[in-house]
Amino acid sequence: MMVVIDPEKKIQLPFSRGILTRSITLAGVDVGTAYVIAHEVQMELIRRRKRFVSTEEIRELTYKKLLEHGLKKEAERYLFWREFKRKKIPLVVLLGGVTGVGKSTIATELAFRLSIRTIIGTDTVREVMRKIIAKELLPDLHASSFMAWRTLKGSGGIIEGFENQVRHVSVGVKAVLDRAQREGMNAIIEGIHLVPGFIEPGENTFMYVLAVSDRKVLESHFYERSRYSKRPAEYYIKHLEEILLLQDYIVEKAREHGVKVIENVELEKTVEEIMEDLMNRLREAL
Ligand SMILES: Nc1ncnc2c1ncn2[C@@H]1O[C@H](COP(=O)(O)OP(=O)(O)OP(=O)(O)O)[C@@H](O)[C@H]1O
Ligand SMILES: O=C(O)[C@@H](CO)OP(=O)(O)O
Structure with a gap:
């Protein structure tokens, strides 16, 4: 099992493709594509033989994968919404x-x-x-x-x-x-x-x-x-x-x-x- 660590929040959670898929759809990517990208991110992390992975690393990798899929606008949106969520601003x-x-x-x-x-x-x-x-x-x-x-x-x-x-x-x-x-x-x-x-x-x-x-x-x-x-x-x-x-x-x-x-x-x-x-x-x- 791969564990995600968020240094700021001091939490450790099992890696969830579902959670990543959702955060990608937030950028306006359809669920199907978001799922494929989340899967690719997971495979890449497994290939890197990661047991612990930081949220920062997931973010960078997801951003890169979105660009590889030709989703430039969505990649920028993805970073915006991640940043917004991190700031914990009520909406x-x-x-x-x-x-x-x-x-x-x-x-x-x-x-x-x-x-x-x-x-x-x-x-x-x-x-x-x-x-x-x-x-x-x-x-x-x-x-x-x-x-x-x-x-x-x-x-x-x-x-x-x-x-x-x-x-x-x-x-x-x-x-x-x-x-x-x-x-x-x-x-x-x-x-x-x-x-x-x-x-x-x-x-x-x-x-x-x-x-x-x-x-x-x-x-x-x-x-x-x-x-x-x-x-x-x-x-x-x-x-x-x-x-x-x-x-x-x-x-x-x-x-x-x-x-x-x-x-x-x-x-x-x-x-x-x-x-x-x-x-x-x-x-x-x-
Ligand atoms: N863009 C859309 N295209 C097709 N159907 C839609 C669309 N948006 C909503 N619907 C359908 O229209 C119906 C009415 O929608 P909904 O119940 O969300 O309305 P509402 O504005 O919340 O109404 P109320 O204020 O009376 O509760 C639903 O069955 C929903 O699936
Ligand atoms: O008042 C209304 O227009 C609707 C709003 O959802 O409510 P009801 O279906 O209860 O009449």
Whole structure:
């Protein structure tokens, strides 16, 4: 067994091709190629008859292998993310957008790439708040985002109803964000309630809004989701007009507040775009 030693952290761990594969995918290399490179690194270390290997040596070797595979840009990204991880800088990513655009799917993919263990959905925050605050007290909290307008007492439309719910759920979201800041926690928070202007991203907190402008594509997301979840596609499709109206509103807010809007057409491309943007912004911030 080959043992990895990290002099800074004073830890020793068995060499894991899986862990190396993941750190290579962080640089935007597809899992298949990352696995091949991790395998080549392992073989090279075995050839060098290593029993103990430093993280520095693995880094250098991986960088070299990436270059050998003609992956120059990825090799530079790999070094950036290794350096970033070593600095232990907390990172919080916020993903907004209407129901069905793919927030939780993208959040899971980003969490894997960034080795972030915490994903929090604002739907869950809303669910907790529903248990604490009765429907009679805050009726908007107990409806779907696009139905909250029905709970309005006076006049007001879909946007006003939604804003009410966002304002209320934001109280819980802010508590989560405060705790993340206090603990220096890495987290991805996703949900329709992350509306630019309602949430102030703190230090090392980066916000994105996902959108799907093509109604047919959005419809297909609902059908796809209903294959593995109990959320019936028909319910969301029946309210597609309201959902699209909310999307226009959220996108407008994003533009107003300088938050990047990403069209989620291809999952891989969306993740790549966020990873690239994160890297550039972190480079600036560092
Ligand atoms: N880029 C994409 N291409 C094709 N399908 C996608 C893409 N992104 C997400 N999907 C699919 O669309 C469906 C809805 O996505 P997801 O549940 O992630 O949406 P969401 O924005 O988190 O919704 P909600 O806020 O209602 O929970 C899922 O079945 C997912 O697999
Ligand atoms: O309120 C909404 O738009 C969605 C968000 O995920 O939640 P629900 O499916 O519970 O209505």
